[in-house]
Amino acid sequence: MRCEICGKKIVGTPLKTKIDGSVMLTCKECSKFGKVQREPQKQRRQGAPRKTGAPRRRPRPAEPTYEVVEDCNLLVRQAREKKGWSREELAEKIYEKASVINRIESGKMIPDIKLARKLERTLGITLLEKSDGATPEDIGHLNARGATIGDIARIKRN
Template identity: 50%
Template sequence: MRCEICGKPISGKPIRTKVDGAVLDTCKECSKLGRIQKAPPQRQIKRKTAKKQSTQKYQRKRDEPSEEIVENFGNICKQARESKGWSREQLGEKIQEKVSVIKKIESGKMTPELNLAYKFEKTLNIKIIEKVDNLDLEQFKTSSSGGLTLGSIVKIKK
């Protein structure tokens, strides 16, 4: 291996040195030009345990229904707020959110994250989060004669 500054062959292990923001493998002489970097500690992972846990998490997550926000969430939130006689400012104080965020959500320009949607549901006493069952794609592969298409697995909401 050669020094990345002077190009001389390095005998032994190179020294990692930070010079002007760049971390380089240098010889002992060139390491004085910068700041010597310590090697990050290496973590040891027990492969059997980690693999087993990740498989279990994947299994549970796939089997559980996921949560999605309904399409007309903005209108639902706006109607609920207006029916309570609250302004956007008042709602913002109650759920501790900016008025601009509430305005974007009500207009449909922004889809709220699930934690914010929960705040809307609890405060306004509405339902904008629905549970969606995960589909088993294997059943469609075997039953379809022409192969799997997008139309085979899409649920159309009316």
């Protein structure tokens, strides 16, 4: 493990240090820049039964994430024209302003998920697609250890 301040490899256990309101894992040298936090004492053992008798919560399955399709502006315009509606009529049906429809159709605005669902229901089209949910951690980093504050800021030492 590496220090989140200087980036040096930490020998032993890192110290949780509160520096300017942020808790970071630091080496012993960098812990002097803040206040070392104590580990909270554990109230009960991990496998101990609950006294309240309440059922244990199961972790929620990951909800699928959605993205708006790339050519949503064309799909909205074509579907609206096919139904013979003006922008004002469509806006009235989904309880939005006509300027919002204008901005969506001109490509100046990408609708959020809630608005895209309203448009899908009203126009009978598909604007949302499931995304793979890849996070930056899944893709990988250019630098194996990642950036530290020490890479960005120069620490003044007296």
